[in-house]
Amino acid sequence: MGDEHIKKAALVSIGNELLNGKTVDTNAAYIAGRLRTISLPVVSVHTAPDEQPAIERTLALAAREADIVVATGGLGPTDDDVTRQAFAGFLGVELVLRPELLEKLKEFFDRRGIEMPARNSIQACVPQGASAIENNMGTAPGIWAWKDGKRLFALPGVPAEMRHMFDTQVLPELRPLVGGQAIAVRRLKCFGAGESKVAERIGDAMERGRNPLVNCTVHAGIISLEVVASAADRPEAEKMAEREECSLRTALGQLVYGTNDQTLAEVVGEALVRTGQTLAVAESCTGGLLAELITDIPGSSRYFTYGWVTYSNEAKCTELEVPREMIDMHGAVSEQVARAMAQGARRKAGTDYAVAITGIAGPGGGSEQKPVGLVYIAVDNRDGTDTSRYIFSFDRSSVRLRAAQTALNTLRLKLNLTGPVPI
Amino acid sequence: MGDEHIKKAALVSIGNELLNGKTVDTNAAYIAGRLRTISLPVVSVHTAPDEQPAIERTLALAAREADIVVATGGLGPTDDDVTRQAFAGFLGVELVLRPELLEKLKEFFDRRGIEMPARNSIQACVPQGASAIENNMGTAPGIWAWKDGKRLFALPGVPAEMRHMFDTQVLPELRPLVGGQAIAVRRLKCFGAGESKVAERIGDAMERGRNPLVNCTVHAGIISLEVVASAADRPEAEKMAEREECSLRTALGQLVYGTNDQTLAEVVGEALVRTGQTLAVAESCTGGLLAELITDIPGSSRYFTYGWVTYSNEAKCTELEVPREMIDMHGAVSEQVARAMAQGARRKAGTDYAVAITGIAGPGGGSEQKPVGLVYIAVDNRDGTDTSRYIFSFDRSSVRLRAAQTALNTLRLKLNLTGPVPI
Numbered sequence: 001m002g003d004e005h006i007k008k009a010a011l012v013s014i015g016n017e018l019l020n021g022k023t024v025d026t027n028a029a030y031i032a033g034r035l036r037t038i039s040l041p042v043v044s045v046h047t048a049p050d051e052q053p054a055i056e057r058t059l060a061l062a063a064r065e066a067d068i069v070v071a072t073g074g075l076g077p078t079d080d081d082v083t084r085q086a087f088a089g090f091l092g093v094e095l096v097l098r099p100e101l102l103e104k105l106k107e108f109f110d111r112r113g114i115e116m117p118a119r120n121s122i123q124a125c126v127p128q129g130a131s132a133i134e135n136n137m138g139t140a141p142g143i144w145a146w147k148d149g150k151r152l153f154a155l156p157g158v159p160a161e162m163r164h165m166f167d168t169q170v171l172p173e174l175r176p177l178v179g180g181q182a183i184a185v186r187r188l189k190c191f192g193a194g195e196s197k198v199a200e201r202i203g204d205a206m207e208r209g210r211n212p213l214v215n216c217t218v219h220a221g222i223i224s225l226e227v228v229a230s231a232a233d234r235p236e237a238e239k240m241a242e243r244e245e246c247s248l249r250t251a252l253g254q255l256v257y258g259t260n261d262q263t264l265a266e267v268v269g270e271a272l273v274r275t276g277q278t279l280a281v282a283e284s285c286t287g288g289l290l291a292e293l294i295t296d297i298p299g300s301s302r303y304f305t306y307g308w309v310t311y312s313n314e315a316k317c318t319e320l321e322v323p324r325e326m327i328d329m330h331g332a333v334s335e336q337v338a339r340a341m342a343q344g345a346r347r348k349a350g351t352d353y354a355v356a357i358t359g360i361a362g363p364g365g366g367s368e369q370k371p372v373g374l375v376y377i378a379v380d381n382r383d384g385t386d387t388s389r390y391i392f393s394f395d396r397s398s399v400r401l402r403a404a405q406t407a408l409n410t411l412r413l414k415l416n417l418t419g420p421v422p423i
Numbered sequence: 424m425g426d427e428h429i430k431k432a433a434l435v436s437i438g439n440e441l442l443n444g445k446t447v448d449t450n451a452a453y454i455a456g457r458l459r460t461i462s463l464p465v466v467s468v469h470t471a472p473d474e475q476p477a478i479e480r481t482l483a484l485a486a487r488e489a490d491i492v493v494a495t496g497g498l499g500p501t502d503d504d505v506t507r508q509a510f511a512g513f514l515g516v517e518l519v520l521r522p523e524l525l526e527k528l529k530e531f532f533d534r535r536g537i538e539m540p541a542r543n544s545i546q547a548c549v550p551q552g553a554s555a556i557e558n559n560m561g562t563a564p565g566i567w568a569w570k571d572g573k574r575l576f577a578l579p580g581v582p583a584e585m586r587h588m589f590d591t592q593v594l595p596e597l598r599p600l601v602g603g604q605a606i607a608v609r610r611l612k613c614f615g616a617g618e619s620k621v622a623e624r625i626g627d628a629m630e631r632g633r634n635p636l637v638n639c640t641v642h643a644g645i646i647s648l649e650v651v652a653s654a655a656d657r658p659e660a661e662k663m664a665e666r667e668e669c670s671l672r673t674a675l676g677q678l679v680y681g682t683n684d685q686t687l688a689e690v691v692g693e694a695l696v697r698t699g700q701t702l703a704v705a706e707s708c709t710g711g712l713l714a715e716l717i718t719d720i721p722g723s724s725r726y727f728t729y730g731w732v733t734y735s736n737e738a739k740c741t742e743l744e745v746p747r748e749m750i751d752m753h754g755a756v757s758e759q760v761a762r763a764m765a766q767g768a769r770r771k772a773g774t775d776y777a778v779a780i781t782g783i784a785g786p787g788g789g790s791e792q793k794p795v796g797l798v799y800i801a802v803d804n805r806d807g808t809d810t811s812r813y814i815f816s817f818d819r820s821s822v823r824l825r826a827a828q829t830a831l832n833t834l835r836l837k838l839n840l841t842g843p844v845p846i
Contacts, residue, residue: 319742
């Protein structure tokens with residue numbers, strides 16, 4: 001496990017619903033994200049069914065790997081909730097009824113004018129020597145305990161209750177335990193090259209065990225690079241992360257389009273607002289997706305005014321004034337038609353920019369000369385029209401998404417060249 | 424662990440992004456759900472970071488608990504992807520380069536006109552004695568192997584790739600291993616009422632312990648009812664599921680729009696094809712989303728021809744011939760304008776149907792009289808124009824999605840009334 005000075009956490013998610021495919025475990029990601037804010041890394045997440053021996057085994061496993069264990073789920077009043085019993089079993093003690101907890105439970109039901117069902121009294125029990133964690137939103141108090149110098153927490157699985165209890169009672173307990181180490185994080189978003197190409201450009205930055213550590217994840221063509229710098233104090237960690245970000249930006253150049261959770265549409269929108277320019281789009285194979293991505297950004301009406309989904313050839317002619325003979329001669333999926341669509345859209349909308357996409361999303365409609373995935377993108381402004389040709393894969397959705405993203409990226413690069421560049 | 428005759432599965436999710444709170448693990452729930460359809464229970468899910476010793480430990484742990492282990496993630500080409508190495512380490516063998524896999528990888532890059540980066544060749548390696556699982560969507564093949572009578576699988580973490588490989592290559596391998604009891608599953612998709620309303624209509628069908636069991640899940644306004652019937656043999660299970668589906672359909676009537684993974688756009692598209700009719704759309708607040716949902720369906724060019732994203736008032740006037748005075752008098756978000764947009768779209772496109780949406784997606788732009796979430800939907804055909812008014816919540820994305828879905832549903836109900844109904 002390496003460095004002995006760094007405290008680590010392990011998470012245990014408890015519940016049959018997490019193991020039968022019905023429920024996606026969002027609690028683990030929430031807790032991991034919160035722990036990261038206090039520089040406490042999560043080294044593992046384990047999911048266990050609602051069975052006492054399995055939960056005990058899983059707690060033992062988590063405690064072997066980490067200094068802090070946070071378990072969620074299985075604290076309800078019904079027979080299938082056995083986390084409380086398993087916690088006591090793991091600690092090697094009995095469950096004891098705590099009168100003050102029973103009192104609070106009764107009050108909870110009283111306020112709702114209901115008599116407390118007998119089975120709920122199990123929720124007033126905690127393992128001998130352990131403490132309760134207050135739950136103001138539901139009936140299940142949490143539990144915390146020490147064992148062999150390790151800190152153990154159990155919280156209810158209901159996300160709203162868990163989150164509130166974690167944030168108000170667990171996180172403040174943990175913050176002083178960590179101290180001493182600081183983590184600074186930067187995220188860069190890239191588009192326009194594959195994962196290998198990005199890795200090649202940044203050299204050894206992604207090597208294991210390096211500090212700062214650089215992680216790379218890919219989602220729908222967007223490459224996210226996460227820089228995590230660890231140091232004795234925050235200013236030092238921030239300085240290291242800053243330096244790393246700077247060298248990644250130098251290595252990647254125009255491939256970096258933004259930071260954190262920024263989307264291409266957001267960055268393009270900001271550039272348009274900054275330069276006071278407007279945009280129209282004309283789409284064929286993407287069928288509205290490009291307009292949808294652009295208008296997903298609040299305030300996009302400041303720069304986006306007109307969009308056409310000219311799905312039929314007829315629509316390209318009547319709405320965008322693409323000459324019919326051009327379609328007859330070159331086909332609707334051609335550089336010429338992409339160019340004419342963009343020019344027609346800008347002319348009719350009276351905008352500074354227009355972007356057009358025409359292509360074959362598949363699965364049908366491809367040929368040897370024009371395969372499924374072939375896409376032409378055109379960007380038109382007062383200086384002229386740029387067009388480019390791509391072959392995207394794999395399926396209809398991927399081709400459409402990649403085409404729309406690439407159109408946004410093409411516009412971004414053009415805006416960077418012509419508009420004022422921010423510092 | 425109980426019954427020795429019942430085969431069990433354990434899942435291992437690999438990736439730092441799953442432990443730092445950035446990514447919620449949806450792969451585990453997907454696989455668990457699919458395994459349930461062949462009556463293979465998942466007894467645990469473990470998440471490991473991108474570190475070889477940690478992955479090896481986690482694989483060993485999973486293999487102790489289960490007969491079948493499915494791991495996902497960490498098969499990419501970069502230095503932080505070490506699942507392949509860990510798999511070999513766990514099996515106690517070397518990684519060997521497989522020429523036929525290297526050939527396929529090179530072809531993958533060739534088709535894109537790119538030279539294969541050297542680092543991708545690691546993806547052509549599998550542990551000695553193990554087999555590769557083909558990946559037609561990306562560069563990372565999967566791995567499967569036997570160890571001590573247990574079956575081990577590793578798949579890429581990219582959900583689309585993982586799902587396709589799991590469904591077509593892993594699940595068919597596992598089905599014969601299980602056998603014994605038979606399960607039949609039916610899924611009904613509903614739209615147009617909340618979960619409580621649906622529950623009310625179907626009475627005690629959702630009671631626990633019932634056979635067939637009916638589960639209800641809600642995602643983005645779509646309610647999915649899953650019927651699971653268990654019996655000694657498949658014909659009996661199928662008959663039970665059939666009978667249950669029939670009684671649910673009777674109770675829910677027009678709320679049921681389809682089965683399995685059908686979308687509203689798919690069902691509307693089928694009705695248009697069946698009746699040989701065509702469609703145009705005109706959107707304001709949904710900004711292309713309605714067109715995007717419609718054209719997401721392969722073959723939609725048979726019935727969808729024209730779409731307008733008239734985001735500015737100007738665009739509504741010039742493109743759809745909405746009278747400027749109407750916008751001045753009633754506002755762009757009004758029943759009158761929705762109606763005029765639909766009529767203008769149908770007139771210009773020459774289609775049998777046109778659907779228009781105008782509304783306030785937020786977060787800005789609302790007022791006391793016209794709050795955020797207010798949406799007007801109009802459907803026009805030769806018999807006239809129907810309009811309806813809604814107030815959707817919660818945020819911009821939800822308002823837009825709900826508006827587009829409701830527009831499709833309105834069209835579906837109108838098509839059902841006027842077109843021939845299928846048997």
